[in-house]
Amino acid sequence: MRDADQGAGFGLYVHWPFCQAKCPYCDFNSHVVSAIDQARWKAAYVSEIRRIAGLTGPRVLDTIFFGGGTPSLMDPDVVAAVIDTAREVWAPSNDMEITLEANPTSVEAARFAAYRDAGVNRVSMGIQSLNDADLKALGRLHSVAEARKAFGIARDCFDRVSFDLIYARQNQTLDGWKLELTEALDMAADHLSLYQLTIEDGTAFGDRFRRGLLRGLPDDDAGADMYEATQELCNAAGMPAYEVSNHARKSSESRHNMLYWQAGDYAGIGPGAHGRLTLNGLRHATDTPLQPTDWLRAVETGGTGDLTVQPVDGAEQGLEYLLMGLRITGGIDLGRYRSMGGAPLDRAGLERMVDAGLVEQEAGRLRVTPRGRPLLNAVLREIAP
Amino acid sequence: MTELAYIRNFSIVAHIDHGKSTLADRLIQLTGTVAERDMKEQMLDAMDIERERGITIKANTVRIDYPAKDGHTYVLNLIDTPGHVDFGYEVSRSMRAVEGSLLVVDASQGVEAQTLANVYQAIDADHEIVPVLNKVDLPAAEPDRVREQIEDVIGIEAHDAVLISAKTGLGIPDVLEAIVTRLPPPKTGDRDAPLKAMLVDSKYDSYLGVIVIVRIIDGVLKKGDRIRMMKTGGTYDVDDVGVYRPAMTSVGELGPGEIGYLNASIKQVRDTRVGDTITHEKRQTETALPGFKPSIPVVFCGLFPVDANDFEDMRDAIEKLALNDASFTFEMETSAALGFGFRCGFLGLLHLEVIRDRLEREYDIDLITTAPSVVYRIFTRDGEMRELHNPADMPDPATVEHIEEPRIKATILVPDEYLGDVLKLCQDRRGIQLDLTYAGSRAMAVYDLPLNEVVFDFYDRLKSVTKGYASFDYAIEGYREDNLVKMSVLVNDEPVDALSMMVHRDRAEMRGRAMCEKLKELIPRHMFKIPIQAAIGGKVIARETLAALRKDVTAKCYGGDATRKKKLLEKQKAGKKKMRQFGKVEIPQQAFINALKMDS
Numbered sequence: 001m002r003d004a005d006q007g008a009g010f011g012l013y014v015h016w017p018f019c020q021a022k023c024p025y026c027d028f029n030s031h032v033v034s035a036i037d038q039a040r041w042k043a044a045y046v047s048e049i050r051r052i053a054g055l056t057g058p059r060v061l062d063t064i065f066f067g068g069g070t071p072s073l074m075d076p077d078v079v080a081a082v083i084d085t086a087r088e089v090w091a092p093s094n095d096m097e098i099t100l101e102a103n104p105t106s107v108e109a110a111r112f113a114a115y116r117d118a119g120v121n122r123v124s125m126g127i128q129s130l131n132d133a134d135l136k137a138l139g140r141l142h143s144v145a146e147a148r149k150a151f152g153i154a155r156d157c158f159d160r161v162s163f164d165l166i167y168a169r170q171n172q173t174l175d176g177w178k179l180e181l182t183e184a185l186d187m188a189a190d191h192l193s194l195y196q197l198t199i200e201d202g203t204a205f206g207d208r209f210r211r212g213l214l215r216g217l218p219d220d221d222a223g224a225d226m227y228e229a230t231q232e233l234c235n236a237a238g239m240p241a242y243e244v245s246n247h248a249r250k251s252s253e254s255r256h257n258m259l260y261w262q263a264g265d266y267a268g269i270g271p272g273a274h275g276r277l278t279l280n281g282l283r284h285a286t287d288t289p290l291q292p293t294d295w296l297r298a299v300e301t302g303g304t305g306d307l308t309v310q311p312v313d314g315a316e317q318g319l320e321y322l323l324m325g326l327r328i329t330g331g332i333d334l335g336r337y338r339s340m341g342g343a344p345l346d347r348a349g350l351e352r353m354v355d356a357g358l359v360e361q362e363a364g365r366l367r368v369t370p371r372g373r374p375l376l377n378a379v380l381r382e383i384a385p
Numbered sequence: 386m387t388e389l390a391y392i393r394n395f396s397i398v399a400h401i402d403h404g405k406s407t408l409a410d411r412l413i414q415l416t417g418t419v420a421e422r423d424m425k426e427q428m429l430d431a432m433d434i435e436r437e438r439g440i441t442i443k444a445n446t447v448r449i450d451y452p453a454k455d456g457h458t459y460v461l462n463l464i465d466t467p468g469h470v471d472f473g474y475e476v477s478r479s480m481r482a483v484e485g486s487l488l489v490v491d492a493s494q495g496v497e498a499q500t501l502a503n504v505y506q507a508i509d510a511d512h513e514i515v516p517v518l519n520k521v522d523l524p525a526a527e528p529d530r531v532r533e534q535i536e537d538v539i540g541i542e543a544h545d546a547v548l549i550s551a552k553t554g555l556g557i558p559d560v561l562e563a564i565v566t567r568l569p570p571p572k573t574g575d576r577d578a579p580l581k582a583m584l585v586d587s588k589y590d591s592y593l594g595v596i597v598i599v600r601i602i603d604g605v606l607k608k609g610d611r612i613r614m615m616k617t618g619g620t621y622d623v624d625d626v627g628v629y630r631p632a633m634t635s636v637g638e639l640g641p642g643e644i645g646y647l648n649a650s651i652k653q654v655r656d657t658r659v660g661d662t663i664t665h666e667k668r669q670t671e672t673a674l675p676g677f678k679p680s681i682p683v684v685f686c687g688l689f690p691v692d693a694n695d696f697e698d699m700r701d702a703i704e705k706l707a708l709n710d711a712s713f714t715f716e717m718e719t720s721a722a723l724g725f726g727f728r729c730g731f732l733g734l735l736h737l738e739v740i741r742d743r744l745e746r747e748y749d750i751d752l753i754t755t756a757p758s759v760v761y762r763i764f765t766r767d768g769e770m771r772e773l774h775n776p777a778d779m780p781d782p783a784t785v786e787h788i789e790e791p792r793i794k795a796t797i798l799v800p801d802e803y804l805g806d807v808l809k810l811c812q813d814r815r816g817i818q819l820d821l822t823y824a825g826s827r828a829m830a831v832y833d834l835p836l837n838e839v840v841f842d843f844y845d846r847l848k849s850v851t852k853g854y855a856s857f858d859y860a861i862e863g864y865r866e867d868n869l870v871k872m873s874v875l876v877n878d879e880p881v882d883a884l885s886m887m888v889h890r891d892r893a894e895m896r897g898r899a900m901c902e903k904l905k906e907l908i909p910r911h912m913f914k915i916p917i918q919a920a921i922g923g924k925v926i927a928r929e930t931l932a933a934l935r936k937d938v939t940a941k942c943y944g945g946d947a948t949r950k951k952k953l954l955e956k957q958k959a960g961k962k963k964m965r966q967f968g969k970v971e972i973p974q975q976a977f978i979n980a981l982k983m984d985s
Contacts, residue, residue, distance in 0.1 A: 224935035260944045274945040376938040
């Protein structure tokens with residue numbers, strides 16, 4: 001692992017903020033508009049990449065990730081321009097991972113080959129459910145058959161394909177989920193993201209939930225049962241969890257996401273994108289305006305898409321590393337935690353967690369055990385400084 | 386100084402929301418006592434809590450000059466009295482300081498229990514009473530029915546009740562005329578006799594010290610006088626005398642029949658006891674005014690700072706509050722579960738809530754309030770009696786001969802469609818019915834109830850089963866023996882002393898079950914399962930198990946979420962501070978009070 005000195009590598013995150021329709025559970029920064037001036041967006045992205053390269057200086061670029069919104073609504077030539085510019089300003093690593101999030105519709109599948117030609121080598125598809133009625137309830141625009149077809153096309157185009165499912169949905173039973181997950185594991189390639197449905201404030205579901213109109217959600221115990229079944233089935237299928245909600249065959253983890261969980265550097269461009277960049281030896285947090293037009297205007301007239309660029313002190317860096325790093329099976333390197341300036345952990349809490357078998361400390365690393373992982377937030381409250 | 390014939394001293398008796406404060410505002414406004422631009426609502430209620438809850442805690446007074454139709458200008462002194470049962474004694478003193486009352490009744494709601502209690506105080510004080518029907522402009526007003534009700538229920542003449550709308554100002558001139566023509570002037574008053582004045586109330590002002598509201602009976606009070614409080618024995622030099630208009634306004638002297646304030650560099654409200662008699666140090670009156678009673682707290686609870694570091698701040702705050710409230714007592718208490726805090730005594734539940742709110746708001750201290758308890762009398766086998774203010778101090782039951790508890794006489798007025806629910810509630814709370822009568826479509830139930838069944842949530846329950854239509858008042862009757870035991874609560878096998886309570890043996894299982902079920906909801910799941918038990922002595926009478934937490938993890942967490950996640954953790958850690966650790970278990974501060982609320 002390229003951990004300690006060089007950080008955990010360097011990636012580029014590109015946020016495409018548009019969707020054809022807003023999903024009722026989604027609290028990501030996404031917008032529905034009638035027309036998108038793709039050329040204008042292309043120019044803005046390219047300009048941002050060049051600006052940030054000026055700040056970072058020469059670096060080895062390990063990953064690019066197109067997230068959204070729905071990046072599979074991007075013109076392939078916008079994707080190509082981003083990739084080409086990034087390759088030009090930074091030194092691409094030999095095995096650079098370039099991921100694009102895609103919706104599994106026929107329209108988008110038709111663009112897969114073009115994305116591949118632009119340099120994308122991994123897609124992550126938002127399939128969400130293998131049940132047509134539930135797809136409707138989740139506000140998805142595709143059917144199961146369409147998703148399976150699009151997934152097949154993706155597998156033909158790309159070496160690496162992942163897809164997302166959401167579980168603990170309204171009226172979902174444990175047996176229903178097991179059946180669905182078994183089907184999903186049959187079709188899976190090398191990676192799966194399995195998210196328990198979370199009701200977020202500011203979403204349609206959040207609104208309905210507050211008004212008591214979102215019925216049939218599994219209770220905490222039922223949700224925990226589904227989580228446990230998920231682990232069992234995935235382990236048996238050779239796709240164990242390497243992070244709370246992410247499963248992969250060996251060496252097929254999302255390298256870009258691992259950057260987040262291992263406190264690597266990442267540049268974030270596009271509306272609402274966050275970044276963490278080591279500049280002149282000091283780690284900085286960046287963020288950008290949420291509104292697409294605000295971001296475009298800032299880039300075009302102000303010359304920068306960044307809203308704020310703030311230094312992150314050692315204690316905060318440590319806290320982020322702890323919060324993010326304990327999500328993955330490898331946990332955190334305690335030496336690195338200390339050297340970045342992390343505050344001492346709550347010793348008594350840590351002891352309690354170790355005694356309870358929820359946390360383990362070994363060879364200078366701190367890890368949450370498989371039993372501790374579903375309780376991670378509670379564990380963090382105990383051990384965080 | 387005004388001739389007695391041109392003085393009218395009066396109070397306003399009304400139920401909450403029947404318009405007492407609005408009427409007072411209108412009287413002040415119409416007589417030009419306050420310039421229009423300085424008017425605000427509830428002129429006389431100074432404290433935020435008074436304005437917010439629409440209640441009066443401290444007596445206030447205002448002097449109004451009124452040129453009457455007979456060509457004379459009268460001095461009208463209004464004493465705005467506290468209106469709540471907790472402050473019954475203070476009300477009775479205020480009533481003794483005036484000769485008449487306006488009885489304000491909402492013309493659609495009719496007479497309420499609280500009105501009754503206060504109007505009886507007025508009758509006891511020999512007041513002339515002028516009924517005033519308010520809100521007659523509302524479509525639901527039924528002045529004829531309410532007049533009849535006043536005659537039936539209270540037994541006073543109401544055919545010439547003044548009809549008003551305090552809100553619109555309708556009828557206010559008639560009220561002023563009625564005060565002058567129908568209420569009597571002060572009966573006696575000898576300017577040349579030794580000073581005799583009643584201490585009506587007092588309050589602390591951070592600039593001036595203690596301000597005392599007085600009613601002069603005989604003699605004259607002037608700036609520079611040396612005065613003596615006959616009960617407490619304190620002597621003071623008077624720095625200022627004056628009247629409220631309603632702003633403090635100095636006057637040269639206060640003579641017989643007048644009501645005003647005095648300021649004599651008194652440091653603590655504690656030194657000024659409501660009902661005390663004030664006289665001159667040199668030329669003392671021979672007899673003090675009758676009826677003085679020291680105030681005795683009847684409800685006790687523990688108050689603890691959530692954050693143990695706040696203890697010293699809390700001590701300061703409590704001492705400051707106590708300066709302004711002689712009826713509130715406190716002593717330091719140590720709880721195994723909650724650390725250092727105070728055992729505090731109050732006149733009643735409202736008084737408790739007011740003090741707690743003020744500590745939290747004015748002094749910014751988060752508090753844990755333990756179960757309110759009444760004062761039990763423990764008779765031991767060796768023939769001694771001791772008062773128990775805190776269930777945690779209950780002696781070994783083997784040494785106890787018997788226990789007595791305070792009982793109250795409760796009067797409840799309720800529309801008859803809710804009567805069944807009210808009777809059931811009283812029955813469930815170990816009540817004994819003393820009387821049940823009807824006046825029109827309303828029933829009046831009188832019950833003998835144990836105070837401890839009432840102190841906590843009786844009033845809330847009563848309001849809820851009657852959709853707010855019942856009104857309630859009570860008076861303490863005395864002590865009676867009953868089969869009482871201490872119930873303790875164990876969380877994760879550790880006793881939580883702050884949750885222990887005295888209960889009737891026959892109701893212990895029910896209370897224990899309810900308590901355990903409530904705690905199971907109130908305590909968040911932990912990473913291990915937690916037994917919750919109620920016990921009498923060593924015997925467990927109820928048990929619940931709080932299952933272990935199984936899942937608490939954020940499903941999605943990527944680059945953009947790091948900042949948000951960090952904030953969430955900080956918030957959660959702050960939330961943890963609001964919990965108290967009992968062994969391995971954290972109990973949220975709200976749980977201590979909410980665990981006691983019963984659903985029936």
